[in-house]
Amino acid sequence: MSTKNISLSEDAYEKLKKLKDEGESFSDVVRKISENYSNITKFSGAFPEIAEVKDRLEKERKEFSTRDF
Secondary structure (H helix, E strand, O other): OOOOOOOOOHHHHHHHHHHOOOOOOHHHHHHHHHHHHHHHHHHOOOOOHHHHHHHHHHHHHHHOOOOOO
């Protein structure tokens, strides 16, 4: 397997390092992140009605008033 060198900012390196489990390489972490991202993007757009629900909730929150009990 060939390797490539990449540059990361210090903060990006620290974030990647925090995701790294014992015995795991940085390549393993990048693979894990990219697989998870790929799985998430498969569902993007799968539920277009979510935007409608979000809009309705925001509208109802603005119109909501408390009641005296």
